[in-house]
Amino acid sequence: MSGLKARILGAVEADLRAIEEALVANLTPHLxxxxxxxxxxxxNGGKRMRPLLLVLGAxxxxxxxxxxxxxxxxxxxxxxxxxxxxxxxxxxxxRRGKPAAHRLWGNAIAVLVGDFLLARALSLxxxxxxxxxxxxxxxxxxxxxxxxxxxxQRKGDPGLSEExxxxxxxxxxxxLFETACRVSALLAEAPASSEEALAAYGLAxxxxxxxxxxxxxxxxxxxxxxxxxxxxxxxxxxxxxLIRGLALAGAAERRRILALIGNPDVPAEDFxxxxxxxxxxxxxxxxxxxxxxxxxxxxxxxxxxxxxxxRRTLMDLADYCLERNL
Amino acid sequence: MSGLKARILGAVEADLRAIEEALVANLTPHLxxxxxxxxxxxxNGGKRMRPLLLVLGAxxxxxxxxxxxxxxxxxxxxxxxxxxxxxxxxxxxxRRGKPAAHRLWGNAIAVLVGDFLLARALSLxxxxxxxxxxxxxxxxxxxxxxxxxxxxQRKGDPGLSEExxxxxxxxxxxxLFETACRVSALLAEAPASSEEALAAYGLAxxxxxxxxxxxxxxxxxxxxxxxxxxxxxxxxxxxxxLIRGLALAGAAERRRILALIGNPDVPAEDFxxxxxxxxxxxxxxxxxxxxxxxxxxxxxxxxxxxxxxxRRTLMDLADYCLERNL
Numbered sequence: 001m002s003g004l005k006a007r008i009l010g011a012v013e014a015d016l017r018a019i020e021e022a023l024v025a026n027l028t029p030h031l032x033x034x035x036x037x038x039x040x041x042x043x044n045g046g047k048r049m050r051p052l053l054l055v056l057g058a059x060x061x062x063x064x065x066x067x068x069x070x071x072x073x074x075x076x077x078x079x080x081x082x083x084x085x086x087x088x089x090x091x092x093x094x095r096r097g098k099p100a101a102h103r104l105w106g107n108a109i110a111v112l113v114g115d116f117l118l119a120r121a122l123s124l125x126x127x128x129x130x131x132x133x134x135x136x137x138x139x140x141x142x143x144x145x146x147x148x149x150x151x152x153q154r155k156g157d158p159g160l161s162e163e164x165x166x167x168x169x170x171x172x173x174x175x176l177f178e179t180a181c182r183v184s185a186l187l188a189e190a191p192a193s194s195e196e197a198l199a200a201y202g203l204a205x206x207x208x209x210x211x212x213x214x215x216x217x218x219x220x221x222x223x224x225x226x227x228x229x230x231x232x233x234x235x236x237x238x239x240x241x242l243i244r245g246l247a248l249a250g251a252a253e254r255r256r257i258l259a260l261i262g263n264p265d266v267p268a269e270d271f272x273x274x275x276x277x278x279x280x281x282x283x284x285x286x287x288x289x290x291x292x293x294x295x296x297x298x299x300x301x302x303x304x305x306x307x308x309x310x311r312r313t314l315m316d317l318a319d320y321c322l323e324r325n326l
Numbered sequence: 327m328s329g330l331k332a333r334i335l336g337a338v339e340a341d342l343r344a345i346e347e348a349l350v351a352n353l354t355p356h357l358x359x360x361x362x363x364x365x366x367x368x369x370n371g372g373k374r375m376r377p378l379l380l381v382l383g384a385x386x387x388x389x390x391x392x393x394x395x396x397x398x399x400x401x402x403x404x405x406x407x408x409x410x411x412x413x414x415x416x417x418x419x420x421r422r423g424k425p426a427a428h429r430l431w432g433n434a435i436a437v438l439v440g441d442f443l444l445a446r447a448l449s450l451x452x453x454x455x456x457x458x459x460x461x462x463x464x465x466x467x468x469x470x471x472x473x474x475x476x477x478x479q480r481k482g483d484p485g486l487s488e489e490x491x492x493x494x495x496x497x498x499x500x501x502l503f504e505t506a507c508r509v510s511a512l513l514a515e516a517p518a519s520s521e522e523a524l525a526a527y528g529l530a531x532x533x534x535x536x537x538x539x540x541x542x543x544x545x546x547x548x549x550x551x552x553x554x555x556x557x558x559x560x561x562x563x564x565x566x567x568l569i570r571g572l573a574l575a576g577a578a579e580r581r582r583i584l585a586l587i588g589n590p591d592v593p594a595e596d597f598x599x600x601x602x603x604x605x606x607x608x609x610x611x612x613x614x615x616x617x618x619x620x621x622x623x624x625x626x627x628x629x630x631x632x633x634x635x636x637r638r639t640l641m642d643l644a645d646y647c648l649e650r651n652l
Contacts, residue, residue, distance in 0.1 A: 029472055030472055031472055031475055031476060031479075033475060033479060034472060034475055085437050085438070085441060088433070088434070088437060089433075089434040089437060089438060107414070107415075107433060108414070108415040108478055109475065109478070111411050111414060111415060111437055111440075112411070112415060112471050112474050112475045112478065113471075113475065114437075114441075115411060115440075115444070115467070115471040115474075116468060116471040116472060116475070118441070118444065118467075119464055119467035119468040119470075119471055120468055122448055122460075122464040122467065123461070123464040123465055123467075123468055125460075125464070126457060126460040126461040126463075126464045126465075127461065129457045130457075131452060131455045131456075131457065131460075134448075134451075134452040134457075134460050135449070135452040135453070137452075138445055138448040138449040138451070138452045139449055139452075141441070141444075141445035141448065141449075142442060142445040142446055142449055144441075144445075145438050145439075145441040145442040145445055146355055146356055146357055146360060146442060148438050148441075149357055149359060149360055149435065149438045149439065149442070150357060152434055152435070152438065153357075153359060
């Protein structure tokens, strides 16, 4: 474990324990099967980024109540609901090294348990009694579902521009990070300037997080991250390393890359060649710089708050998003 | 058109027009495809029972604002979201005589547009700024999704009891009717006794409505209702006429019925035999009496309100639920 990761885990150890407890306590379906499927997606080694952002953001804004941990689970349920539906939509085989839920229980159950988790998230949100928080969360859900439709429509389209990719990951990942941070400020009844600064931090962090995740698909060793490396390519997902790689490719390389996009059986040697090409052409470095730029922006927004242990942990979290893919 | 239906339509003509306008106005996705798929399920000859209940219930409770029509569309969006997901879960081929959305656009789009409509419903709910309404709606969504999982688990199980069937239709249909009525009272800030009476009316109406709908699958002519008659049997759905028929059947009849449940290719002559058996054995009459009992209960709850044109229309709506299947 890196020193950075150890420092973060040390700082949030008690929070993570409370979040795990709340994730179990707030999951109270009447049916064993719902609990089993929801548990499969929820207790699967996730990093709890979204609940952590809410808990830490609320603390940064001076929140002293005890409700932030319970409520932070709403964001993780919402996240889990989108994972269940998106894995089905993407036809994904695995998630974090285990079979995807729709492979184990079928599409019908994946749809319905996703619906349950979404509803559970909104029930927890309703329990805050804060109409603005409810409005922000339901607006977020609308935006995310439209973002997924957009991504699905453009799947396998090698013409996707960097700008469109940015819009896809904004809706797919960054708005949820942004919302976690915004809601933390609302929960703490912080001034509008703090709310906007935290929301901007979350949005930038979310962009960096997703770019780093997309990089892993071309840079990581499968066994290291429990991820199905190369799945983005096979599913035809246009991500920044690939988009930049296409822009840098000569005619022959371009033809070779296009033949691989959306191919469910990419030969290992072709994938190895593509990894090499993306590294040598500078496409990987380009995507990494984009993530670094977002992280610098995220940290800039945090500097509006006075220095404190909580601010330092949020700074560390930003750096950690990059370290994952080094 | 029956005299009853004509009287209802005359009484709610302006309301229905306003509801249709609000359904269009509140559907504002950024993507054409989302609008197209949502429109396919929303503008499909539905009876608008749920929005109507909300508008009429609010009026019965003395609501004089202008927000009830706009908000009533939330219930129709929620209903449409569950139809999109349930048709996929049930593997349904058609809905109201047109191909089901997942047959036209695929599972992925049906899942995501359902998610969008659910989120849109909750956004409209959030816009009421009333935390109790938000809590009631999100709790409802949880209950409905769990009800669907339950129904899916028991699909094709000829051992489903009448009591369990009652629980399935409560969660599948009746709680949404109940919620439409309860929320109308909350919107009107009516006293708790009115809220409970209207909610009880809606719950009873919902039970009767679903039993009547289930009866149609064994009593209607396909061309009359634009419904895929016999689909409940083919999908293995245990409904009251079938449950009662099994209870009344002799050993040979029972074996013959069991062989048909969940059979995707029920021969026309076997289905005709089953229809005859359910009619002659008294199973149809039994289910009809159950619906009538619920309708009598629904009307009893309404009698707590003073007589008025709105109360008379709600009484008519109750009678109409039965007439549909006569």
